[in-house]
Amino acid sequence: MNVDKIKLINFRNYENIDLDLNKNVNIFIGKNAQGKTNLLEAIHMCAMGKSFRTNRDKEIIKFSKNAAYIGVDISFGNHKKFIEIKLESDRPKTIRINKTELKSHKDLDSGLNIVLFSPEDLRMVKDGPQERRNFLDKGISQTKPVYNYNINRYKKLLFQRNNLLRTGRFRKNIGDLLDVFDIQISKIGTSIIIERSQYIDLLSRYSKEIHGKITEGLEELILKYSTNIPILEDRKEMEKAYIDLMKKNIKRDIEYGSTEIGPHRDDILMYIDDREVKVFGSQGQQRTVVLSLILSQVELIKSDRGMYPVLLLDDVFSELDIDRRKYLSTLFCNIQTFITLTNSENLKSIDGFNRSIFYIEDGKLIDKE
Ligand SMILES: Nc1ncnc2c1ncn2[C@@H]1O[C@H](COP(=O)(O)OP(=O)(O)OP(=O)(O)O)[C@@H](O)[C@H]1O
Numbered sequence: 084m085n086v087d088k089i090k091l092i093n094f095r096n097y098e099n100i101d102l103d104l105n106k107n108v109n110i111f112i113g114k115n116a117q118g119k120t121n122l123l124e125a126i127h128m129c130a131m132g133k134s135f136r137t138n139r140d141k142e143i144i145k146f147s148k149n150a151a152y153i154g155v156d157i158s159f160g161n162h163k164k165f166i167e168i169k170l171e172s173d174r175p176k177t178i179r180i181n182k183t184e185l186k187s188h189k190d191l192d193s194g195l196n197i198v199l200f201s202p203e204d205l206r207m208v209k210d211g212p213q214e215r216r217n218f219l220d221k222g223i224s225q226t227k228p229v230y231n232y233n234i235n236r237y238k239k240l241l242f243q244r245n246n247l248l249r250t251g252r253f254r255k256n257i258g259d260l261l262d263v264f265d266i267q268i269s270k271i272g273t274s275i276i277i278e279r280s281q282y283i284d285l286l287s288r289y290s291k292e293i294h295g296k297i298t299e300g301l302e303e304l305i306l307k308y309s310t311n312i313p314i315l316e317d318r319k320e321m322e323k324a325y326i327d328l329m330k331k332n333i334k335r336d337i338e339y340g341s342t343e344i345g346p347h348r349d350d351i352l353m354y355i356d357d358r359e360v361k362v363f364g365s366q367g368q369q370r371t372v373v374l375s376l377i378l379s380q381v382e383l384i385k386s387d388r389g390m391y392p393v394l395l396l397d398d399v400f401s402e403l404d405i406d407r408r409k410y411l412s413t414l415f416c417n418i419q420t421f422i423t424l425t426n427s428e429n430l431k432s433i434d435g436f437n438r439s440i441f442y443i444e445d446g447k448l449i450d451k452e
């Protein structure tokens with residue numbers, strides 16, 4: 084899968100730029116704050132329908148302008164697609180694929196799969212479970228758009244249930260009202276947990292293998308899914324166990340005004356040689372775990388879609404040591420990659436590949452090699 088061309092108008096600090104992209108390695112090089120990450124953000128938007136830096140689309144429109152445009156040509160095998168996003172300050176964004184407008188940006192299943200790796204991803208190991216759930220959700224929705232729909236629906240139902248817990252605690256019939264919610268929540272929650280459980284099974288297999296290769300067999304990475312609902316083979320049984328647990332917790336839920344049971348409390352536990360990485364892992368070990376997880380996503384998409392996604396590497400190449408860079412580079416032959424760099428010193432380690440170098444300054448392309 085490739086992004087062949089990108090056009091931006093009034094997007095972040097770009098007034099107007101057109102780039103013809105390399106099928107292999109694309110390097111955006113420039114000093115800080117020149118617009119390198121902005122280019123990755125634009126590609127990300129065409130794959131996911133939204134930015135990885137903000138939920139407020141208006142921030143993306145160039146200062147003092149009213150509208151922004153992104154257009155990308157993508158190709159996979161013999162297929163071609165043209166994805167366009169228009170952002171306007173006074174209305175929701177619109178997305179068109181081959182000139183046909185989507186009803187909602189949530190329908191974006193453009194076929195453009197990407198995997199992004201940025202320094203922020205280290206938070207996945209260091210920070211709380213929310214980061215890990217986001218990683219899971221992003222990964223699963225790329226190949227299963229209905230999962231994303233379920234997540235949004237679940238969040239809405241949970242919000243309503245929590246509201247009811249807070250506002251209706253003195254109502255006599257609160258039990259009946261909750262029953263109605265709980266049937267719906269348990270159905271969707273069960274679907275989410277089953278998807279996550281299957282995904283983590285695959286993720287742990289791939290990441291164990293990749294991590295083993297990077298550490299040359301010296302360390303073993305184990306992932307475990309942590310959820311407070313029992314995962315049962317029979318789906319109906321599982322939904323029933325889910326409802327029973329909700330009922331068991333009802334007193335506590337009313338007292339705290341929040342729901343204890345469900346996938347919004349899920350986590351992935353990560354261990355190297357039986358020790359939790361979050362607690363005992365060195366900086367380098369934590370980075371290697373994140374790299375292994377991200378590269379597993381690359382392989383998961385490949386096995387699901389039959390082709391590699393596009394890989395976006397923001398500011399990480401220079402942070403990796405020589406062994407990890409080497410390992411990452413083994414992918415470059417099969418996969419279109421976008422790399423941002425501030426220092427041309429690091430170009431040396433990306434030698435020997437079919438590559439284009441774009442020199443970026445103040446939202447403009449000043450040179451290309
Ligand atoms: N809506 C906007 N309109 C105009 N300029 C913007 C807008 N949003 C961000 N910018 C500018 O874009 C620049 C940052 O771009 P970007 O994040 O791509 O930098 P970068 O080249 O990746 O830098 P670094 O190496 O520090 O990561 C900043 O100068 C910022 O002011």
Ligand SMILES: [Mg+2]
Nearest residue numbers: 119120398423
């Ligand atoms: Mg940047």
